[in-house]
Amino acid sequence: MANIVQFENVGLRYGTGAETLSDISFTLTSGSFYFLTGPSGAGKTSLLKLLYLAQRPSRGVIRLFGEDAGALPRQRLPGFRRRIGVVFQDFRLVPHLSAYDNIALPLRVAGMPEGDIEAPVREMLAWVGLTDRGKAKPPTLSGGEQQRIAIARAVIGRPEVLVADEPTGNVDPDMAERLLHLFDSLNRLGTTVVVATHDFHLLNRIPNARMMRLEKGRLNDPTGALKHPPGSS
Amino acid sequence: MKFSLNPNAPDRRLLDEGKRTRAMTWIMAIMLFLTVLSGALGLGMLGATNQLDRQLAGRLTVQIIEPNAELRDQQAKAMVASLRAVPGVVRAEEADRARLAELLKPWLGDAGLDPDLPMPAMIDVDVRGDAGVAAAEAAAKRIVPGARIDRHAQWLSPVRNFMSTLTWLAAGLVLLMASATGAVVLLAARAGLDTHRDTIEVLHMLGSTDLQVARLFQRRIAFDTLIGGAAGTAAALGLVWFLQSRFGALGSEILSGVALEQRDWFILVLLPLSFALLATFAARIAVLRKLGATL
Numbered sequence: 258m259a260n261i262v263q264f265e266n267v268g269l270r271y272g273t274g275a276e277t278l279s280d281i282s283f284t285l286t287s288g289s290f291y292f293l294t295g296p297s298g299a300g301k302t303s304l305l306k307l308l309y310l311a312q313r314p315s316r317g318v319i320r321l322f323g324e325d326a327g328a329l330p331r332q333r334l335p336g337f338r339r340r341i342g343v344v345f346q347d348f349r350l351v352p353h354l355s356a357y358d359n360i361a362l363p364l365r366v367a368g369m370p371e372g373d374i375e376a377p378v379r380e381m382l383a384w385v386g387l388t389d390r391g392k393a394k395p396p397t398l399s400g401g402e403q404q405r406i407a408i409a410r411a412v413i414g415r416p417e418v419l420v421a422d423e424p425t426g427n428v429d430p431d432m433a434e435r436l437l438h439l440f441d442s443l444n445r446l447g448t449t450v451v452v453a454t455h456d457f458h459l460l461n462r463i464p465n466a467r468m469m470r471l472e473k474g475r476l477n478d479p480t481g482a483l484k485h486p487p488g489s490s
Numbered sequence: 491m492k493f494s495l496n497p498n499a500p501d502r503r504l505l506d507e508g509k510r511t512r513a514m515t516w517i518m519a520i521m522l523f524l525t526v527l528s529g530a531l532g533l534g535m536l537g538a539t540n541q542l543d544r545q546l547a548g549r550l551t552v553q554i555i556e557p558n559a560e561l562r563d564q565q566a567k568a569m570v571a572s573l574r575a576v577p578g579v580v581r582a583e584e585a586d587r588a589r590l591a592e593l594l595k596p597w598l599g600d601a602g603l604d605p606d607l608p609m610p611a612m613i614d615v616d617v618r619g620d621a622g623v624a625a626a627e628a629a630a631k632r633i634v635p636g637a638r639i640d641r642h643a644q645w646l647s648p649v650r651n652f653m654s655t656l657t658w659l660a661a662g663l664v665l666l667m668a669s670a671t672g673a674v675v676l677l678a679a680r681a682g683l684d685t686h687r688d689t690i691e692v693l694h695m696l697g698s699t700d701l702q703v704a705r706l707f708q709r710r711i712a713f714d715t716l717i718g719g720a721a722g723t724a725a726a727l728g729l730v731w732f733l734q735s736r737f738g739a740l741g742s743e744i745l746s747g748v749a750l751e752q753r754d755w756f757i758l759v760l761l762p763l764s765f766a767l768l769a770t771f772a773a774r775i776a777v778l779r780k781l782g783a784t785l
Contacts (some may be wrong), residue, residue: 309695331785332699332700335699336697338694339696339697345695349688349695351504351689353506353507362692362693363697366696367543383626410696424580424723
């Protein structure tokens, strides 16, 4: 399988402080499922931000879809971002838009005609089990419902890579398992999935998933599934 | 996200209407009110100056100062006849003495009407073209060497200069207003970016381009400018129309020239549209510059 993401000795520093991430090297292969684990403050969110192009690395090279993401001119970033679905830790739903409109956002951003949007949005609402909540605004939805809307929004554009930051952090165990099942089914459709979590109970739920473990901004490889330094099996 | 005039279009809802203030509309109404008044002043003064130029450029008064009434009358008649023969002279008439006496009455009292009072003969001359003026002056000097010739344009040149200054002042005010509008729009766009920062960040992460985000703001600001501008312009035009009707009632030859022509009204009506375009451009620049500094 092709390498879809490659980090080579990547470091990230905010301002003039110490490095949040140091010497990060790994490779993600297309169509795989990855867990990114580690204690709070280990740098999981920072690593994901590099992955979905919300940050540029302070050093090192990040190759996304075969191109050096650090050298991408600004005007090419939107095209790359449309290939990456993101489930934010705090959902980041647009509060004044309905659940339907939130899910439809990536399609509208991509310029899809309005007539072609309804069917996929309805399909996504059904997929996350919120068919009758399309008109609800996010503040009126429960944490689990918001989480599912955020997932629907992240996957509606059929991204090549799905990045989820603590997607089960605000839901009960049953809901967490259901959400994981959604990611698994998406992965089976060919999407590369990266889920950051510190919930070890989830790690065994996806049999073929690989794991990356971050500690104090450095990548460990306790499972041996992912080699560090660079390269993957 | 595509441009749509439909107020219910999904892209029109992307920026929270609940966070929208009407301040921008009011500011634009006031800006356009003042701009249209300045523009009307400038256009009115320009028209009046042009009218004054047309009226005075070829107008002369020849005075024959001769104590002997009989001789003065002869010289005046000869002067009128000669001037009428000069190429370019459109009209040469001796001013009515009774009318002159009437004009002098406030200073001389009834004595001004005394036929023995040695009042100079006054001959009004209308001439076409600068060459005609020179020829008329030469002819007048030839007939009565002591005749005094006054160009009306010289008498009223301070007035004309003042009107010209007002025209330039008005033009400067319009430019100043346009600059202030641009500055207000820049500030409003930046404030809007801060207000809607969360939504914009989400849009960016979903792959939205800077241009798509800029369009959201420029459309909203253009709309506010048009609505506010139309209200301000309507109020200003109403005031201008009222003032113009009052000028007409004054019966002043100069002030009646301040009247706006159809073309001037058309230019004033175009001002809110021009300002909406300016606001759109300023909003676009502001948003693109600010977003360009982010990732």
